[in-house]
Amino acid sequence: MSRWRPPSPSSTAIITREGFERLKTELDHLWHTVRPEVVKAITAAAAEGDRSENAEYIYRKKQLAEIDRRVRYLSKRIPSLKVAEGMPGNREQAFFGASIELENLDTGETLLYRIVGPDETDAKQSWISIDSPIARAVLKKCVDDEFVAELPAGAARFALIAVDYR
Numbered sequence: 001m002s003r004w005r006p007p008s009p010s011s012t013a014i015i016t017r018e019g020f021e022r023l024k025t026e027l028d029h030l031w032h033t034v035r036p037e038v039v040k041a042i043t044a045a046a047a048e049g050d051r052s053e054n055a056e057y058i059y060r061k062k063q064l065a066e067i068d069r070r071v072r073y074l075s076k077r078i079p080s081l082k083v084a085e086g087m088p089g090n091r092e093q094a095f096f097g098a099s100i101e102l103e104n105l106d107t108g109e110t111l112l113y114r115i116v117g118p119d120e121t122d123a124k125q126s127w128i129s130i131d132s133p134i135a136r137a138v139l140k141k142c143v144d145d146e147f148v149a150e151l152p153a154g155a156a157r158f159a160l161i162a163v164d165y166r
Contacts, residue, residue, distance in 0.1 A: 011118035012130050015081045016097055019120030023081075027074040030067055038064050077119065084117075087165055094138045094163050096130055101162040102138070105146065110161070115139075134158070 015023070038060055045057035088095045094115065102111045111126075115138075118129040128135050137149035138160060146159045 013077075013080050013082055013117075014084050014096060014130065015117035015119055017083050017085060019117055020078075020081060020083050023074060023078055023119060027071065027078065030071050030074075035064070035067050035071070038067060081117070081119070090142075091165055092143050092163060094141050094160060096139075097165060099164040099166065100138060100160060102134070103159045103161055105157040105159055111158075 042057065042060045042064060045051075045054055045060055048054055048057070051057050084096050094100050096115055096117075099112070099114045102113070103109070104111065113134065114125070114127045115130055115135045116127045118131055121127050121129045130136070130139075133151050134149045137147050138158070141147055141160050143160055143163055146157060148155050148157055
């Protein structure tokens with residue numbers, strides 16, 4: 001059996017201004033602060049002698065690889081992102097950057113989400129990716145419109161109750 005997997009579909013390259021600034025800050029912090037500290041720690045651990053049994057050296061090498069992987073990703077991703085700025089013409093419709101209130105018509109549950117780019121999703125804040133099934137289904141819908149979203153558990157019916165662009 002092969003370990004090869006087809007590449008996953010690329011995510012939408014759109015982001016809010018705040019998300020873009022957070023990614024740039026993260027890249028700067030990793031490159032100019034965290035990475036030099038880890039390199040110093042690796043140098044000190046390497047000076048202790050036998051590297052094959054030096055837990056500090058092994059741990060720091062793995063940490064450096066993780067940092068380099070994230071730096072490489074951010075260095076490629078940031079230039080490809082398009083920052084979405086400005087307000088849509090119709091603020092009653094759901095577009096990128098909107099905070100939306102939905103009612104699940106099957107369960108009666110009320111849900112609050114903000115539609116953001118894939119690089120800035122946050123479940124704790126209820127920020128969902130524009131690539132998510134609910135976001136794709138609600139895009140361009142107006143307040144009081146009903147729609148169906150194909151979720152992993154099956155189709156669900158929703159109504160758009162409110163849209164806010166603060």
